[in-house]
Amino acid sequence: MRRPVARLRTAAVLLALLVTAPLAAGPAFAADDSTLGARPAGEAPSRDSIPITVTVPGAAAEAGARTLTNAELRWALNAEAGSAAFFGGCNFLMAGRPGTDGDAGSATPWSDDREHLYHPTDGNVQIQRVVGTGADARTAPATWAKRCTAPDGTPVDLHGKVSGAEVVITGGTGTRSADGAVDIAWTGTFTVVFYGGMTYWWASDPVLHLDADGTGTLTATAGGFAADRDDSTLWAPLPATTVTLASFTRTRPLGDDGGLLAPDYCGVTATLPADATPQVRTDAAGVCWGSFPQDFVDFQTRGGQSSFWYTSGGARDPYKRAADVAVSFDAARSVGGASPPVPAASAPSVPSVLAPVTDLRPDTSAAGGVLPGATATARGGVGGLGSPTLADVAPVAAFPATPAVTLGVAAPGLVPGLAADDAPSTLAVLSTVLLLAATTALAGFRKGWLVLPFSR
Numbered sequence: 001m002r003r004p005v006a007r008l009r010t011a012a013v014l015l016a017l018l019v020t021a022p023l024a025a026g027p028a029f030a031a032d033d034s035t036l037g038a039r040p041a042g043e044a045p046s047r048d049s050i051p052i053t054v055t056v057p058g059a060a061a062e063a064g065a066r067t068l069t070n071a072e073l074r075w076a077l078n079a080e081a082g083s084a085a086f087f088g089g090c091n092f093l094m095a096g097r098p099g100t101d102g103d104a105g106s107a108t109p110w111s112d113d114r115e116h117l118y119h120p121t122d123g124n125v126q127i128q129r130v131v132g133t134g135a136d137a138r139t140a141p142a143t144w145a146k147r148c149t150a151p152d153g154t155p156v157d158l159h160g161k162v163s164g165a166e167v168v169i170t171g172g173t174g175t176r177s178a179d180g181a182v183d184i185a186w187t188g189t190f191t192v193v194f195y196g197g198m199t200y201w202w203a204s205d206p207v208l209h210l211d212a213d214g215t216g217t218l219t220a221t222a223g224g225f226a227a228d229r230d231d232s233t234l235w236a237p238l239p240a241t242t243v244t245l246a247s248f249t250r251t252r253p254l255g256d257d258g259g260l261l262a263p264d265y266c267g268v269t270a271t272l273p274a275d276a277t278p279q280v281r282t283d284a285a286g287v288c289w290g291s292f293p294q295d296f297v298d299f300q301t302r303g304g305q306s307s308f309w310y311t312s313g314g315a316r317d318p319y320k321r322a323a324d325v326a327v328s329f330d331a332a333r334s335v336g337g338a339s340p341p342v343p344a345a346s347a348p349s350v351p352s353v354l355a356p357v358t359d360l361r362p363d364t365s366a367a368g369g370v371l372p373g374a375t376a377t378a379r380g381g382v383g384g385l386g387s388p389t390l391a392d393v394a395p396v397a398a399f400p401a402t403p404a405v406t407l408g409v410a411a412p413g414l415v416p417g418l419a420a421d422d423a424p425s426t427l428a429v430l431s432t433v434l435l436l437a438a439t440t441a442l443a444g445f446r447k448g449w450l451v452l453p454f455s456r
Contacts, residue, residue: 150163180253186205205220207219261324319342
């Protein structure tokens with residue numbers, strides 16, 4: 001009995017020493033895995049020794065922190081990125097870079113014989129579009145044939161009908177801290193194609209940084225080719241540039257699975273070159289003025305797309321506002337995407353001024369390569385393909401005049417029973433009604449039911 005009791009006493013003493021030793025030793029104990037009570041080399045183990053391993057957790061094991069290995073990013077950019085274009089068919093999103101090296105060769109709309117330039121998927125990146133409306137709406141992989149198609153199956157237009165396509169990137173890695181701060185990096189590239197292929201740019205390897213208070217940025221490395229709508233021969237590669245795709249200021253907090261982040265846009269000012277289309281800083285009806293981040297606009301100015309990304313007073317301003325960014329911490333439990341803000345469709349629709357979607361080749365016989373319905377004034381950067389202003393839109397035929405309708409004029413009797421050709425029968429009916437009323441009144445006075453106002 002004595003030997004077990006002695007062993008218990010020895011164990012208690014050792015445990016007390018282990019608890020108090022780090023306090024006395026101070027820096028002698030490293031903040032990593034350590035085995036306490038190690039014996040000198042060659043010394044035989046004591047029968048009463050008890051080896052104990054103590055692991056001191058590092059900062060990465062902070063309570064509530066989360067390591068992310070397959071985060072998902074979804075973004076439609078804005079409504080304009082999935083709308084019809086004034087020339088070339090439509091604007092659309094694609095995965096990867098055009099073709100094999102990103103060079104389409106010229107500022108020319110992509111016809112069906114250039115389908116090889118388009119990619120619906122590329123590595124971790126895919127493009128998804130909305131199919132169906134209302135309760136039947138769902139997402140489906142985008143295709144070349146459906147890149148200019150709205151969810152209801154009809155072609156996109158300039159009056160509020162957009163494709164609803166969005167970029168989806170999976171495989172994001174990073175952390176979400178216990179206080180809600182987020183850092184995620186994705187690998188992959190997507191391309192934004194405008195005017196059917198006449199101008200495009202791409203973004204590679206986006207990185208999201210979000211502070212605990214919801215302030216942060218979504219950045220990427222941008223590239224592409226500079227184009228000029230007034231000079232179709234201009235086709236120059238743009239140097240790789242780190243840009244801020246979206247900035248966030250105290251946006252809504254993300255939930256356990258992720259959520260939507262609202263980018264800054266309304267009220268954001270843009271500083272522009274003297275020869276660029278100026279920013280309009282007054283709110284139109286139901287539309288706020290604003291801009292994408294400054295360094296992003298600077299990059300687009302060099303590429304020729306600057307005024308597509310800030311309010312410029314053009315007819316497309318309502319479609320430029322940034323869409324919400326959807327972030328899921330695990331792609332297997334996606335929070336879904338967010339449709340870009342689209343103004344209510346105008347009704348009746350204005351006749352389209354763009355070439356049919358199937359007609360993707362420009363008329364090279366036009367002097368100087370000026371696009372139909374556009375002025376020859378350079379807009380932004382290298383005489384860019386700036387977003388058309390109201391002056392660029394061809395005049396629209398007025399609605400046909402119709403005579404005003406006035407009740408009771410130039411119409412047969414509004415009440416058929418009182419029409420003029422029924423005068424005799426009408427008189428008989430009215431006489432009968434008056435006779436009954438007089439008889440009832442006389443009986444009322446005689447019985448005392450009715451009293452004259454001046455009688456007592």
